[in-house]
Amino acid sequence: MTDFAATKAMFNLPDGLVYLDGNSLGALPKAATARVSEMMTKEWGERLITSWNLSGWMAQPMTLGDRIGGLIGAEPGHVAVGDTLSIKVYQALAAALDLRPDRRVILSDSGNFPTDLYMAEGLLKTLGKGHELRVVAPEDVADNLTEDVAVLMLTEVDYRTGRLHDMADLTTKAHAVGALTLWDLAHTAGALPVDVAGCNADFAVGCTYKYLNGGPGAPAFVYVAPRHADAVAPALSGWQGHTAPFAFDLDYRPASGVERMRVGTPPVIQMAALETAMDIWDMADMTDVRARSIELTDLFISEIEATCPMLTLASPRDGLHRGSQVSFRFEHGYAAMQAIIAEGVVGDFRAPDLLRFGFTPLYTDEGDVRTAVTRIARVMNDKLWDRPEYKIQKAVT
C-alpha cells in the first residue's frame, strides 16, 4: 500500500498554496537540488570528462528509461530517455511509417496535443510522399480505422478535458486493419497505470516534467515494442544511437533495440533531477495512485458542483474514463483562473473557456482538495474574477 503522506513529504510545496498544475509542471522533489548540486560539483566539476563512464552518464538514458518503463508496463530495456516529446513523436512516427511503406494515412484526433500534429505535419512534408494526416473527433477514431491507415497516433489522455482513450481496445482495432499505433503518454505516465506491452502497443512516447516530476525541460522518453526495435531505421540517426558511438565511423550503423532512438548528447543535469523524482516513484504503486486519483477527482467534482453552479463539468464524470485531471467550462475562464491563482490555488486555463486542474496523489491530498474548493467557490460566488487586472491576457502555459 502506497504511503501517500510519505510521498508528499518528499516534495517541496510552497506554504499555503494548493498546486493543481502538476499535469503541466510537476513539483520539486526535496532531494533534487542536493542531488543536482552533488552531480555538478563532483561529477562535472571534479571528474569532468571521465564522468561519461565513471558516473554512468552514458548509460543513464537507458537506466532511467527502465525506471519509467516500469510505470508504463514496458519490457526492460525498451525505453530510452532523451530529447523532447516533440522530437520523440517525429522519430517514432517516422519509424512507424517506415514499417508500413504501402500506406499513406496517419489517423489522429482533434484531442491530440497540437505539437504531435505539428510534428506529423513537418514529417509528412519532409517525406513528400503524399501522406494524409487525418484528424477526426475523438469519438470517431474507431470508425475511421480503415485499411489505408498506416499509423494510429493518439494521446491517451486529452490534455484539455482528461478524456481517456481505451488504449487496449483501439490498439487491437488498429492491428485488425494492419495499422500500427503510436501512443503519446504525456498525461498518462505517472497519472494512471498503463500497460504498453500488455496492450501490444507498437510505439509510445511521453514527457517526464508533468506527473513524473522530472523538472522544467526534463527529457522525454520513447518506447518501441521489442518486435519492432531492431527493425526500425531511425530518421534521426545521431551518434548516441550508433552501435559504436566512439568509433567515429563515417557511416551510421544503428545500435540494437531502442537504443538506436537515442540521438545526441543526453541532458545530464536534467537527468540528475529526474533521478530523484524516480526515487519517489519507487515508493509508489500505480494501482494505488490511480485509486487515490479517482477518489480525489470525484471529490473535487462533487464539491465544485455543489458550490459553483456556474461551472460546467468538461471532463468525463466516470473516473474510469478520465485521466488525473478535471476541467470545468466557464465563459470568463481566463479571468477566473487568474483570480483562483491569486487566491492560492494553481490550475491553468486552456482556450476558449476551460479551467483545468491536475491531481497528483503523490503530493495532493483530500485536505488540499477541500481547501481548493473553498477558495474556488469564493472566487466564483463573490465574482472575484470580475476585476480589470484579471482580464489582461498574457502568454500562459
Place this chain on the structure above:
Amino acid sequence: MTDFAATKAMFNLPDGLVYLDGNSLGALPKAATARVSEMMTKEWGERLITSWNLSGWMAQPMTLGDRIGGLIGAEPGHVAVGDTLSIKVYQALAAALDLRPDRRVILSDSGNFPTDLYMAEGLLKTLGKGHELRVVAPEDVADNLTEDVAVLMLTEVDYRTGRLHDMADLTTKAHAVGALTLWDLAHTAGALPVDVAGCNADFAVGCTYKYLNGGPGAPAFVYVAPRHADAVAPALSGWQGHTAPFAFDLDYRPASGVERMRVGTPPVIQMAALETAMDIWDMADMTDVRARSIELTDLFISEIEATCPMLTLASPRDGLHRGSQVSFRFEHGYAAMQAIIAEGVVGDFRAPDLLRFGFTPLYTDEGDVRTAVTRIARVMNDKLWDRPEYKIQKAVT
C-alpha cells in the same frame, strides 16, 4: 584586454590536475551550482508553473541565443538555443535543402564530426528524393563545389586534428556556384572568433558544452541568416516554434525568424547552468582569447617536440590554420593517454592513434602548459604507458 587570471578564478578546477579536454566538456563555472540551486528552489520549487513567464524561461532560448550570437558574429535575434547539435544539424540541413529544391548534392568532408554525416544520412533517407551525400577529403572541398551542390556542410574545426577551414573563402565559393552553407561551430564557438554574418554564412549550428562551458548535455544552438529566417519551413515543426504556442491551434504556423527553429520544451535546468558560463564570456574578448590560444598551443607544440621525439604533430603547425587544440600521433596512443591521465593531465584519445589536447584560455595558462609538458614527457620517455592496465580499451569520450 581580457583578464585571464580573473576568468580562470571563475572556474572550479580540481587541484593538481591540468585539464586539456575542454574541447570535449568544458569546466564547471564556480557560480553554476549556486545558480542552478537557486533556479530549482525558487523558480521551480516556489514559483512553479508561473516561472515560464515570471522567471523568463520562455524567453531564455532567444536571450541565451543572443549571448552566444555575440561570440560568433550573428545579428541579434538570429540564434536560438535548444535540443542537441545532432537535431540542429538535421533541422538546418532540411531547411537548406528546402531552399534548393532543384539540387541533389550535399557536399561534406571526412573531417566532419560523424554525427553530422549520420544525421544527413537519416534526413536524406527520409526525404527519399535521391540526394547524394558527397564526402570528400578536407583539402578537396573547394574543387568539389559544382553546380549540383545544394548545401556545403562542414565543421569549421576538425575535431581530431584541429585543422581549420577558411569559412569566409569557402562560403564565397559555395555561393558562387549557387550552393548554401551549413557550418558546424562545435569546436569554434568559444575557441576562436568567427563572423557568421560577415562571412555571409547561411546556417550555423553548435554546441555549448565544449569551449562555452555550459555543462554536460547543455543545449545546442542554431543560426539562420536573416535573409532566410522567414523563408525556411521547419521540418521539425514543434509547438515552441509556433507563432502562438499557447493558442493550441491544430495547424502549424511558424513563428517569425529563427524562433521557428525552436521545437519542444527547452531544458530549463541546463539553461541555468549555461547562463553562468555566458556571464564569464561577458568578461572575455574573442580576439584576446584567440591570441592567447595560439600562444599556448604554439608553446605546447614546441615544448612537446623538444621533449618527446616519439610524438608526431597531427595538427597544423601554423596557429592561424588551427583551432584551439593540438593532436599528436603515437602508435600506442590509447595506452599513452591512459598513462597521461593517470599522471594528472586530462586529454583524450581519438582512434586510431591520436592524442588530443584542448586549450581553453579562460582557465588554462602558461603554467598549466608547462606542467602538462613535464608530465607528458615523463610518460613518454619513461614508457609509463607500457603497463598492462593502460591497454585495456574501454568506451571513452
